[in-house]
Amino acid sequence: MPAIDALAARLSTYLSEDQVNLVRRAYYYAEQAHDGQRRRSGEAYVTHPLAVASILADMHMDHQSLMAAMLHDVIEDTGIPKDALVKQFGETVAELVDGVSKLTQMNFETKAVAQAENFQKMAMAMARDIRVILVKLADRLHNMRTLEVLSGEKRRRIAKETLEIYAPIANRLGMHNMRVEFEDLGFKAMHPMRSERIRAAVRRARGNRKEIVHKIEQSLIACLERESLGGEVLGREKHLYSIYKKMRSKRKSFGEIMDVYAFRIVVDKVDTCYRVLGAVHNLYKPLPGRFKDYIAIPKANGYQSLHTTLFGMHGVPIEIQIRTREMEEMANNGIAAHWLYKSSNEDVPRGTHARAREWVRGVLEMQERAGNSLEFIESVKIDLFPDEVYVFTPKGSIMELPKGSTAVDFAYAVHTDVGNTCIACRINRRLAPLSQALESGSTVEIVSAPGARPNPAWLNFVVTGKARTHIRHALKQQRRSESISLGERLLNKALAGFETSLEQVSQERIRAVLAEYQMDVFEDLMEDIGLGNRMAYVIARRLLASDGDETPQSEGSLAIRGTEGLVLSYARCCSPIPGDPILGHLSAGKGMVVHQETCRNIAEFRQNPDKCVPLSWARDVSGEFNVELRIELEHQRGLIALLAGSVNAADANIEKISMDERDGRVSVVQLVVSVHDRVHLARVIRKLRKIGGVSHITRVKA
Structure with a gap:
């Protein structure tokens, strides 16, 4: 059976006959346009767009996305103009093809600038139609699957870009299956020996664990049957790159990571999820503090599931995820699952799709404020690796922020003006420093004042890209005025x-x-x-x-x-x-x-x-100014306390202090104090001279 017929047969399971014929027509058009062109592997070029469409078909994407996948290299590689595609396939498909074409590599001074510029173009294309990024991700996935034919250096460059940008985007859009494949293929290309070693170790461990996995699985199935709860129990494998990352970041041995047994229970409706949770908690003891309810509070990318960890037989830890079939589809295909569940009359974005649109809107806002493409990509990369905390506004609304976020990040998440005029915060009704990292479940209240301005020091502790971009923008405006x-x-x-x-x-x-x-x-x-x-x-x-x-x-x-x-x-x-x-x-x-x-x-x-x-x-000069003093004095017990007491008595502050011994008897102290003016400095020096044993006080100048 020719490849296009095999694809058409798969598509007919969820698309109408007319839509399948449109995809077929796009294939024949691409075949003609790429006639005579070959891939690096020697195959006819049209095999690539066909494979990209096949990846999208696995995700049950709509016919326009599949047509764009067939035609995605036509504008760039064959010289056929966009207008010709508009006439043949309509405005929407031509726009998608044009959007994907614009995401190809351009020549820039450095690879970092190239990557940043490309990402900016990607943000613009995503804003017009989010399907552009899905076609681009499928295109990158097929390129990653056929990476072996490229030279070592090019292979590593493409793999690095995939791990740094495409895998996090797939994750941000909730596309778990694609992210896992990106990471494993990227890992294999970047570190072939490490990848092969871990793969072999996983194969060995799987053989040794088979019996325990089977026992746990049977006990979970029996438990569901006893409680008359319908559900499917699936074993869950950790993928290679996540094992490698855990070994590196948590400094754990392979054995420690593989000691955990992971299962997923898929049920028919949300109510059953919570009943299954109660049943498994009765079967094995739950580990305190390890329960997470992502159904009530979904992750930023729309992921929903119940997570719990149990003490199994012989004290073996068992990680369990409980979710519905729709949640399972959403977890694996993320935003692409939107098209699977979208009925003909539903055009309102929901769930993952709405969140993805919200994220793209935030990315565009950052782009407008960023000084240049490198500053922009730095902000977005921060946003692409979130490990969320969930906090509450005083009115009880839930805000999700990346781990390590502070009250300033929260303020900018509420509104830019709230962030710009923020002067203090209350966490759980108590005053707290603006730099304090927020924890899940906290209630955060921002105290703002009209006329207040962002502090440059905030850039040292803010975590979110939005906060960083807006602070920089406000500081540029302030600097300008x-x-x-x-x-x-x-x-x-x-x-x-x-x-x-x-x-x-x-x-x-x-x-x-x-x-x-x-x-x-x-x-x-x-x-x-x-x-x-x-x-x-x-x-x-x-x-x-x-x-x-x-x-x-x-x-x-x-x-x-x-x-x-x-x-x-x-x-x-x-x-x-x-x-x-x-x-x-x-x-x-x-x-x-x-x-x-x-x-x-x-x-x-x-x-x-x-x-x-x-x-x-000026006569009305105000503020505090730092002065460095060099003090020589006899070494004595409690010296720092004596100096601090004298400076404090003169209403000044110590900003910095360091001390070294010239010999056993004499100490030399370098003291930085903040004062209002020379009169205030003279008062500080007079107080210091009263300390017994002081022989010299000098103001340090260049």
Whole structure:
């Protein structure tokens, strides 16, 4: 029987005769289009699209997906335009084929950028029609099955990409069977010897375990019969890659992993699942803390099942999953099972399909906010490896988040504005740090304040891609507004040297300068000045070019208030504090760095108005500033406590302390304290001098 006839016979079990004929027509069209083309293995090229369609047929996909699978390489490999496919097979099929074609490799500077760009295209295609990704996954699966014909390096590259991106996507879409095959084929291509060793060990272990497995299986079947509960008991095998990952991550031996016996009980309806659970808990003792109800609270990818672990005969641990037939289908085929259970009048996404759409929508939102494709894929990869925790909002709604998520992740999951204005949180009605990892079952309440802004330190502990992307986006916006503000101040100071100001410059001159620098809006120019990419005095001269080309005077200095935010930082080499004579060094892309006038690190720039700006401290300067002190004193018991007590008595904080002995009697302490200004520092030093045995206190400068 020709291959297409065999496929058509399978399709006729769930598609109408007209739909099967449309799939057939797509096959003959592809056969003609690929005529004369061969795969690397030497087979006719059309065997590949046929195999891809066959994989989708196993998942009972609709006829349009199967037609797209037949035609998925036609646009790319044969030069047939999309319009021709629209005429032949309709708009939907042509769009699917075009979507899959656009996911092929392009040339980029690095493989990382290529992978990231491709993934961005995949997100866009998924948003239009999620079937695009299903055809692409089936295409990748057949390529993985026929990987042997490729060179070693190419084989490893494709396997690595499959393990890093395609297997997690299959998992995120709930497609367990496909994920397992991706992982095992990828593992075999990446580590052929390790894969073969584990495969041989599994075969041996299976032979040794046969008797125990049979006994447990019979006891479970007998238990269901006694309770008059209909259900099918299936043994469950761990796949090679999951054994390998567990051995590596949990540092367990092969024997320890294979000691667990796993079974699945498939029943007809949800009510029976819970009755079966009660029956097996009566048969063997359950292991406390190992019961999970994914029926009431499904996983993020739509997976539903009851999980429990029992103490079997001779203390053998038995893992049991209990689910309905529909849940079994959903667990194995995930989003693809949507088409299997979709009746002709049902177009509303539900279950796994709705969750997949929600995830794709989140991915698109991340893409809009991400700075570049690498930043985007970093966020999505975090999202692709979730191990969920389930927490409650104060109103009792359930939110699912990846393991390790914090209150900030929760806040952004609720709404972007809640995340951006979050200032504190209550976990189970008690105030808790924003960085505390959430645990399943907790109730989380966010305290927000209008005008509050994200803290850059949040990036150190947030887990979800959404939170990370939105924090970065908000910080970029904040940095921009602060850069514009600083740029305006610097430009006004430069113009003051010409005895004029920004208000007095004509709009024509501003437009002329913007055109000269190829900028659309004045704010962009101010941002460039604030970030140190352009010099204020050069821009001032350009704005006043018609009034002669004199250089602005350097009299007067820019006042620093200490609240400038992200575009103004204080040099660590000399740690300036209010009261110190200061200079500003403009560093491209970083904005202004404040140094002490005597700092050696800016000696070469000091006379260069391109790089240095005279600064002074404003009267209303606020904030805390770090200063490093070097203290020499006699070694004595409780030394750290004495120093801490003295600093505390002067209303200052110790940020860092380190100590080394010069000899048995003298200790040298490096102390970083935060103070308000020089007067406050003098008070701290006076308190420290009162400690007995102090011989020297020096402020450390560059």
